[in-house]
Amino acid sequence: MNIYHKTTQKLRRKLQRSESLKGYLLLSPTILVMAGIMLIPFIGMIILSLWTQIGYAKFDTTLTLNNFIVVFTNEMYRVLFSRSLVVSAMTTFLTVLLAYPMAYFVAFHVQRRKLLWIILMTLPFWTSYLLRVFAWKVILGYNGVINSGLLWLGIINEPITLLLYNPSAVIITLTHAWAAFAILPIYVSLEKIDRSLLEAATDLGDSPLARFFRITLPLSLPGVVAATVLIFIPTVGDYVTPSLVGGSDGYMIANAIQFQFGRGSNWPLGAALSLSSMAVVTVITIVYFLVSKTLTQNIR
Amino acid sequence: MDNRSSLRQRYMQPINRRKFLKQLGLAGVSLAAVPGMQFARAADKPTYFTWGGYNDDNFFGAGEVVTSGPFADKYGGPPNYAIFGDAEEGLTKMKAGFVVDAVHPCSTDVIRWRETGLFQAWDNDQLLHLNDIFPQLSKMHGAQDYRGQWFLPIEWGxxxxxxxxxxxxxxxxxxxxxxxxxxxxxxxxxxxxxxxxxxxxxxxxxxxxxxxxxxxxxxxxxxxxxxxxxxxxxxxxxxxxxxxxxxxxxxxxxxxxxxxxxxxxxxxxxxxxxxxxxxxxxxWFCGLMLHKDAPNYSGAHDIANSLTSPVTGQYLMENWGYGHANQKAFSITDPDTLAILGLDADPVAYMESGVFGIxxxxxxxxxxxxxxxxxxxxx
Missing domain, CATH: 3.40.190.10 (Periplasmic binding protein-like II)
Structure with missing residues (x-):
């Protein structure tokens, strides 16, 4: 009894003294959940990717790197990887380019009811992602809004078939779908900018354009970086948009992964593909972070 | 003015922590109970895992064309549906542990599907229309063995x-x-x-x-x-x-x-x-298989009986344009429709004119x- 009492007291003292232990204790429910739903499946994926599928429902459990060799030597996967990265990079670039002026407008030119404006900008998010993709199918389709509009105006005689079922349709749809993820972080970083810096620049004779490039843009770069990462990572692995509006030319890496777990019935190869795509995205993101970090440091 | 402030007092009085927690708890409990209630209500219905589009309530006497039938009478509506876009996709889901009662693959899938060990033979005694089904279909290689019918044909086209x-x-x-x-x-x-x-x-x-x-x-x-x-x-x-x-x-x-x-x-x-x-x-022709762990064994047979009944056959041919597996369905179907579909003369000859695959x-x-x-x- 006495020993028990002593140890609990010791533990309690330790707990009170150590900040990090306290932190971990507070975090423990989250850590447990994360371990349960992220780490364990992730380890399972790694193991699965080292197996070999035999027949319909069986695996050869000898560990081998063959699946990864297939992923990195097969021309099809190379093309799909680069297509996914290009589509995603284009989407990210266009989204940030379109979102920046909107965020800028709200941050600097809207004086009253800013919250209302922000809510209005996230309005597309009030409907489901799938519905937004379908909406683009309707807009870009053969009988779609664009085609019937152009036909009615007499600009074209026959509907344009190039609008749908290709990578550009995927880029357009994704750009719209992820807009709010760019607007919000950019808005926050623009809003934080100290207005007296702008006044000082004006007093010292900067034109509005020079003022923007010397003060506003560099100070808002953290928001731009956050937006880029927020959009780039999920769009590389987007599955539903390419499968609905991409056609066979807009097929992306996620579709190939889905195929391996479905009709292709080669789960180990699917696992290897997912892990490889995770690794590629991680490397790109880290490089991007480092580059943008040095860039912003230089500016300051 | 007085009135307003008293109203305000009544409705906007500061809420104390205990009361807040109580209300939060109440909301939590009622939220958690919602899905449970739904499960409880749906449990007695069998689940039919089928192609997108085949979740047609008319097959079960619960639609707009076929408004009544033994299935709807017994369960008060259609079965629970689960949908796949492609039979392989459906099999993958079941391999990953998704359990249903009846599934709807096609003839060329049967042998491979049986090899997965995920299915069991139907109880022939509970299949009301088995003897009326075209023998060319029901006796296909792999569709039956000494344990009974494994694959029960429904429609062909x-x-x-x-x-x-x-x-x-x-x-x-x-x-x-x-x-x-x-x-x-x-x-x-x-x-x-x-x-x-x-x-x-x-x-x-x-x-x-x-x-x-x-x-x-x-x-x-x-x-x-x-x-x-x-x-x-x-x-x-x-x-x-x-x-x-x-x-x-x-x-x-x-x-x-x-x-x-x-x-x-x-x-x-x-x-x-x-x-x-x-x-x-x-x-091609497609039909029904029974999951080996079907939670609603007799309900699965009710699905099978509803899908192979002549009334369903008539609806299927008149509205979907496919041939039905039940021979008796042909005598009650509108002859003009059958003529348009080319099924009037001899459905067996029609079936055999195409290329069948093993x-x-x-x-x-x-x-x-x-x-x-x-x-x-x-x-």
Whole structure:
């Protein structure tokens, strides 16, 4: 009894003294959940990717790197990887380019009811992602809004078939779908900018354009970086948009992964593909972070 | 003024922590109970795992055309549906542990599906319409053994080309699978996004004997045609509604489809024809299998009985344009409809005029699926 009492007291003292232990204790429910739903499946994926599928429902459990060799030597996967990265990079670039002026407008030119404006900008998010993709199918389709509009105006005689079922349709749809993820972080970083810096620049004779490039843009770069990462990572692995509006030319890496777990019935190869795509995205993101970090440091 | 402040006092009084927690707890408990209530209500209904579109309440006497039937009387409505876009996708879900009562694969899947060990034989004594089913279908290789019927046929039909007679310049006697390669219609062709249909149609054109196990040479021959077909194709789809819409709007002028598509378009008044290619159409039939852990064993048999009943057969033929497996369905179906569908004279002859395929081995099927996907992607 006495020993028990002593140890609990010791533990309690330790707990009170150590900040990090306290932190971990507070975090423990989250850590447990994360371990349960992220780490364990992730380890399972790694193991699965080292197996070999035999027949319909069986695996050869000898560990081998063959699946990864297939992923990195097969021309099809190379093309799909680069297509996914290009589509995603284009989407990210266009989204940030379109979102920046909107965020800028709200941050600097809207004086009253800013919250209302922000809510209005996230309005597309009030409907489901799938519905937004379908909406683009309707807009870009053969009988779609664009085609019937152009036909009615007499600009074209026959509907344009190039609008749908290709990578550009995927880029357009994704750009719209992820807009709010760019607007919000950019808005926050623009809003934080100290207005007296702008006044000082004006007093010292900067034109509005020079003022923007010397003060506003560099100070808002953290928001731009956050937006880029927020959009780039999920769009590389987007599955539903390419499968609905991409056609066979807009097929992306996620579709190939889905195929391996479905009709292709080669789960180990699917696992290897997912892990490889995770690794590629991680490397790109880290490089991007480092580059943008040095860039912003230089500016300051 | 006084009034207002008293109202305010009544409604806006500061809430204390205990009260807040109490209300929060109440909201939590009621939220948590909602799904539980739904499960409790739905538990007695069997689950039917089927192709998208086959979740038609009319098959169970709970629709707008067939408004009553033994199934709806017993369960008060249709079964619970679960949907797949393609039978392989359905099998993958069940392999991953999804348990249902009755599933709806096609004849060429049966042997491979049985090999997975996920299914059990039906109880023949509980199948009310088994003896009325065309023996050509119910006695197919692999469909039954000493334990009973494993695969209970429901519907059959053909896979061929549906084309717009006003937009495609061809005489009915010249119809062939070659039509799909006509350079004039490049980019105006839709095909079914499933190797079991599109790839096999190309195999017919390549002259592969589908009644024999396939050789590597057969697969290569067909792959060459598939590669030639791919640049012609605008859409690969499993969604028969968008396929039909694309044909109706003229977005595509030809499509590999099942006979449901031309029937639907005829009735909407579109000028379409279901080709009879000189190499032969592909005949298919689909049916029901029973999951080995079916939680609602007798409910699964109720699904089977409802789907194989003559009334369902009549509805299926008059509204879907497919043939039904129950022979008795033909005597109660509108003869004019049967004539349009070409089923009036002798359904057995119709069935046998097409190219039937035997189920292929697992290796061959998997290879075909992988090759099909790679070609579709452009390799």
């Amino acid at each position: 053909a896979t061929s080309i549906t084309y717009r007679t006003d937009l495609v310049d061809i005489q009915p006697e010249d119809e062939s699978w070659e039509m799909l390669f006509d350079p004039r219609y490049k980019g105006k062709i839709a095909v079914i996004d499933s190797a079991a249909d599109t790839w096999y149609c190309m195999a017919i054109l390549a002259g592969v004997d589908l009644m024999q196990p396939m050789s590597d040479a057969d697969i290569e021959k067909t792959n060459i045609l598939m590669k030639k077909l791919r640049p012609q194709v605008r859409m690969f789809t499993n969604d028969m509604t968008s396929l039909g819409q694309a044909l109706a709007s003229g977005e595509v002028v030809m499509a590999i489809s099942w006979n449901e598509t031309p029937v639907g378009l005829w009735w909407e008044g579109h000028p379409v024809r279901f080709a009879s290619p000189k190499e032969g159409t592909m005949t 189920p292929q081995s697992d290796e061959v099927e998997t290879r075909i699926n992988r090759d099909f996907e790679a070609i579709k992607t452009g390799f």
